Amino acid sequence: MSIRHGLLALLERGQMYGYQLRAAFEESTGSTWPLNIGQVYTTLARLERDGLVRPLPESDGGQRPYEITDAGRADLTLWFATPISRADRPRDELSIKLALALTTPGVDVRSVVQTQRSATMRALQELTRLKFASDKPEDLPWRLVLDAMIFQAEAEIRWLDHCETSLVRYRPAPGRPISHPEAVDRADEEARR
Amino acid sequence: MSARTEVLQLRDVYRTHGTGEAAVPALRGVSLTVRAGELVAVMGPSGSGKSTLLALAGGLDRPTGGEVLVEGESLGELAARELARLRRRRIGYVFQDLNLLGSLTAAENVALPLELDGVGVRAARKAALAALAEVDVAALANRFPDQMSGGQQQRVAIARALVGERRLVLADEPTGALDSQAGEAVLHLLRRRVDAGAAGVLVTHEARHAGWADRVVFLRDGVLVDSTAPLVGVEQLLAGSGR
Numbered sequence: 001m002s003i004r005h006g007l008l009a010l011l012e013r014g015q016m017y018g019y020q021l022r023a024a025f026e027e028s029t030g031s032t033w034p035l036n037i038g039q040v041y042t043t044l045a046r047l048e049r050d051g052l053v054r055p056l057p058e059s060d061g062g063q064r065p066y067e068i069t070d071a072g073r074a075d076l077t078l079w080f081a082t083p084i085s086r087a088d089r090p091r092d093e094l095s096i097k098l099a100l101a102l103t104t105p106g107v108d109v110r111s112v113v114q115t116q117r118s119a120t121m122r123a124l125q126e127l128t129r130l131k132f133a134s135d136k137p138e139d140l141p142w143r144l145v146l147d148a149m150i151f152q153a154e155a156e157i158r159w160l161d162h163c164e165t166s167l168v169r170y171r172p173a174p175g176r177p178i179s180h181p182e183a184v185d186r187a188d189e190e191a192r193r
Numbered sequence: 194m195s196a197r198t199e200v201l202q203l204r205d206v207y208r209t210h211g212t213g214e215a216a217v218p219a220l221r222g223v224s225l226t227v228r229a230g231e232l233v234a235v236m237g238p239s240g241s242g243k244s245t246l247l248a249l250a251g252g253l254d255r256p257t258g259g260e261v262l263v264e265g266e267s268l269g270e271l272a273a274r275e276l277a278r279l280r281r282r283r284i285g286y287v288f289q290d291l292n293l294l295g296s297l298t299a300a301e302n303v304a305l306p307l308e309l310d311g312v313g314v315r316a317a318r319k320a321a322l323a324a325l326a327e328v329d330v331a332a333l334a335n336r337f338p339d340q341m342s343g344g345q346q347q348r349v350a351i352a353r354a355l356v357g358e359r360r361l362v363l364a365d366e367p368t369g370a371l372d373s374q375a376g377e378a379v380l381h382l383l384r385r386r387v388d389a390g391a392a393g394v395l396v397t398h399e400a401r402h403a404g405w406a407d408r409v410v411f412l413r414d415g416v417l418v419d420s421t422a423p424l425v426g427v428e429q430l431l432a433g434s435g436r
Contacts, residue, residue, distance in 0.1 A: 114411070114419055118411075121421045124401070151401070158400065
C-alpha cells in the first residue's frame with residue numbers, strides 16, 4: 001500500500017494539516033506503520049503536484065490544511081475497488097533463503113525450517129497476547145490489523161510445516177549433484193567435447 | 194514464574210506401542226514441566242506423539258518408561274481407584290469430540306463428574322451453574338445438547354472440564370470444527386482459566402491456536418525438538434510489519 005492512499009483516505013474525512021494526518025494515520029493503523037512528518041509532507045507535495053489534494057489558506061496558528069480534490073476522490077475510490085496484486089509485494093526473502101538452503105552443500109535445511117518456525121511462532125504468541133489485551137469495541141480496527149499479522153504468521157508456519165514434510169521425502173536426483181559449480185563446469189566441458 | 198508450582202511433570206517419558214519387531218515408539222524420552230498459570234501448546238504433525246503425550250499427562254495411558262507426576266504425585270505409583278479419583282478431581286479434559294451425554298441437560302452434564310465423585314446433587318448443581326457462568330452459557334443450563342449450537346456445546350464441554358477445583362486442564366484440538374470466531378472464544382476461556390491459576394496443555398496443529406500459549410513445544414517423531422516463549426519485543430514486531 002502507499003502512504004498516498006492512506007493520506008487520501010484520511011482527507012476524505014475532512015481537511016487536515018500535516019501533524020494531524022500523521023497522528024490519524026498512526027491511530028488507524030494501530031501504530032503498526034509509524035510515519036515521520038517528512039514522509040507526510042513529501043507525500044502531500046506529490047499529491048498536490050498530481051492534482052489529488054489542494055492546500056488551503058494557513059490557519060492563525062500557521063498550519064496549512066489540505067483537502068482532497070475530485071480527482072483525489074476518484075483515485076481513492078479506484079484504490080479501494082482494486083485488489084492488491086501479489087506481484088507488487090516485495091520478494092519473500094524466506095522462500096528464497098529456503099530454496100538456496102536446499103541447493104547449498106552443508107546446510108541443514110530442517111534446522112533452517114525449525115529455526116524460522118520457532119521465531120515466527122514467538123511472533124505469533126506476542127501478537128496473540130496483544131490482541132487478547134485489547135478487547136474494547138473501539139479497538140476493532142487495531143485488532144483487525146493484528147489479525148492480519150496473525151494470519152500471515154500462521155500461513156508462514158503452515159508453509160514451513162509443508163516444507164518439512166516435503167523435505168522428508170526429498171532425494172536429490174541421482175547422478176546430478178546440485179550446486180557444485182565445478183561439477184556443472186565439468187559436465188559442460190564433457191558436453192562440448 | 195520459576196517459583197510457581199509445578200502441576201504437571203513428564204520425566205524422560207517413553208511410550209512404545211506393541212512389542213518386539215512390531216514395536217512402534219510413540220514417545221522417546223520426553224521431559225516437560227507445566228506450572229500453575231502456564232499454558233503450554235504442543236504442536237507437531239500427525240503421528241508425532243501429541244495425543245499420546247496428552248493421554249499420559251492425564252493418566253489415561255501409562256508410560257513404558259519414565260515418570261508422570263501431577264501435583265507431585267507419581268501416577269505410576271497410584272492404584273487404579275486412586276488414579277481414577279485424581280483424574281476426576283484434578284484433571285479436566287476437553288476433547289475434539291465433545292462427548293456430552295445427549296440425555297442430560299447442560300447443567301447435568303457438567304455436574305456429572307462431581308456426582309461420580311460423591312458430591313451431593315445440590316452442591317454439584319451449584320458448582321455446575323458456576324462453571325457454566327464462567328464460560329458465559331449460564332442461560333443454557335436446562336437445555337439438552339441437541340438444543341444448542343456447536344459453539345455452545347463446546348462451551349458446556351469446557352465447563353465440564355473446569356468444574357470444581359481442577360488444577361490441570363488438558364485440551365486436544367478443542368476448537369474442533371468450530372468457525373474461527375467460536376474457536377477463538379474457546380481459547381479465550383482456556384486462557385482465562387489458566388490465568389486464574391490452572392496449568393494447561395493444548396494439543397493443536399494450528400499455529401494460530403498455539404499462539405495463545407505461554408510456551409509452544411514441537412514434537413517430531415516422539416521427541417521434543419524445540420520450545421518457544423514470546424520473547425520478541427512488541428516494538429520490533431510492529432516495526433517489522435511496516436516494510
